[in-house]
Amino acid sequence: MATGDSRAARLLPLVSRLNADYARAIDDDRLADWPGFFVERCVYKITSADNYRRGLEAGVVYADSRGMLEDRVTALREANVYERQAYRHLVGAPAILGEADGAVRAETPFLVVRIMRSGTMDIFATGRYVDLLVKDGSGLRFRERIVVCDSSRFDTLLAIPL
Amino acid sequence: MATGDSRAARLLPLVSRLNADYARAIDDDRLADWPGFFVERCVYKITSADNYRRGLEAGVVYADSRGMLEDRVTALREANVYERQAYRHLVGAPAILGEADGAVRAETPFLVVRIMRSGTMDIFATGRYVDLLVKDGSGLRFRERIVVCDSSRFDTLLAIPL
Amino acid sequence: MATGDSRAARLLPLVSRLNADYARAIDDDRLADWPGFFVERCVYKITSADNYRRGLEAGVVYADSRGMLEDRVTALREANVYERQAYRHLVGAPAILGEADGAVRAETPFLVVRIMRSGTMDIFATGRYVDLLVKDGSGLRFRERIVVCDSSRFDTLLAIPL
Numbered sequence: 001m002a003t004g005d006s007r008a009a010r011l012l013p014l015v016s017r018l019n020a021d022y023a024r025a026i027d028d029d030r031l032a033d034w035p036g037f038f039v040e041r042c043v044y045k046i047t048s049a050d051n052y053r054r055g056l057e058a059g060v061v062y063a064d065s066r067g068m069l070e071d072r073v074t075a076l077r078e079a080n081v082y083e084r085q086a087y088r089h090l091v092g093a094p095a096i097l098g099e100a101d102g103a104v105r106a107e108t109p110f111l112v113v114r115i116m117r118s119g120t121m122d123i124f125a126t127g128r129y130v131d132l133l134v135k136d137g138s139g140l141r142f143r144e145r146i147v148v149c150d151s152s153r154f155d156t157l158l159a160i161p162l
Numbered sequence: 163m164a165t166g167d168s169r170a171a172r173l174l175p176l177v178s179r180l181n182a183d184y185a186r187a188i189d190d191d192r193l194a195d196w197p198g199f200f201v202e203r204c205v206y207k208i209t210s211a212d213n214y215r216r217g218l219e220a221g222v223v224y225a226d227s228r229g230m231l232e233d234r235v236t237a238l239r240e241a242n243v244y245e246r247q248a249y250r251h252l253v254g255a256p257a258i259l260g261e262a263d264g265a266v267r268a269e270t271p272f273l274v275v276r277i278m279r280s281g282t283m284d285i286f287a288t289g290r291y292v293d294l295l296v297k298d299g300s301g302l303r304f305r306e307r308i309v310v311c312d313s314s315r316f317d318t319l320l321a322i323p324l
Numbered sequence: 325m326a327t328g329d330s331r332a333a334r335l336l337p338l339v340s341r342l343n344a345d346y347a348r349a350i351d352d353d354r355l356a357d358w359p360g361f362f363v364e365r366c367v368y369k370i371t372s373a374d375n376y377r378r379g380l381e382a383g384v385v386y387a388d389s390r391g392m393l394e395d396r397v398t399a400l401r402e403a404n405v406y407e408r409q410a411y412r413h414l415v416g417a418p419a420i421l422g423e424a425d426g427a428v429r430a431e432t433p434f435l436v437v438r439i440m441r442s443g444t445m446d447i448f449a450t451g452r453y454v455d456l457l458v459k460d461g462s463g464l465r466f467r468e469r470i471v472v473c474d475s476s477r478f479d480t481l482l483a484i485p486l
Contacts, residue, residue: 017174
């Protein structure tokens, strides 16, 4: 760990809180707030553990600016009017892995449950967030969030931000 | 956020711990301890996200005193002698949303897995706790806990406290 | 709680971090790192809630030294070359239950999802870790970790460390 232990201890609650707020925005269906968790020039990507391990750049979802994330939210709003499912994120404790260029590297496990209108619940996705975080104003924002899904099945993954 | 950031940071571990103790009491099948997490004059309600969003007051389960919670535990004990399932709560990081009248508002995501005697495990409920917490003696207690379930299917939800 | 509250508050982030690192090692498939989370003379056991409650000593998996854990990793590596599933641990907040002989007693709920090569995800195990933790060098290590699974079905549980 490049980061000093005491510095990691100080960062941990901030990263935890960012993750909690991020998940809550999605699960509360406040998608318009989602791009605000990223800095202007950012990377957001959803990929599989297999692809990530092999260094394949292509993700199922890729955006490299906050504007692209905003476009994505608009597209989701237009496409999804008639079929609304709900999602519930459970996010584990982050591991603070180091620091470079004023950015913090962190990894955090997650589980997302999908709740269908019929009431059926299933595991939608599991994986880990591989993040680069930067101070921005009073809090942290994502410079990079790579969503590495454990499963390679992505048929419906395009539905929501993870 | 009405609450100052440093105050929220101070409250977070206390709320986390209350949530952990609450879940452990249920999962350890120490139901008699459950009412003790609430103050004497309290509200406990289980409802669905749909009903909560529409402001419908009626919940599937409703209690407005610790005595009612105790009655509920007694009823569960009498009804459930022959069919014991186990439950496992996974509780996320709380969001401290503000403070008023000496009470703290917090929201916390949860997931409950049910384990049947046959060994089968399934997702029993997901949702968020919408809480009002007050200092009581050395720790925090619930003045109000609204259990907002993501799913509207409640057939078996009456079985245990969530 | 035998432990003073302030001492428990100080220990909590350390225990949380140990749990997060432990889970990450398994989920990242770095099994060789797993024995390093234990002290040399340790106990690691996987058992069911039923057996644990009845005080039955026998577990499905039992090891009483770091060497036995290392042997186990070797055996897993040899047996599992051709059928690799992935796992994802979600670990809840630990409860610090007391302290004795320089060891900390803690209990922590967990959920493990299994991801098959086909992409199917299911709940593999839920339960709680019943731990004895000791200071060892700069961090904490397990003197004892009893993995108490809620379900008694153990057919495939032998596959990985939990």
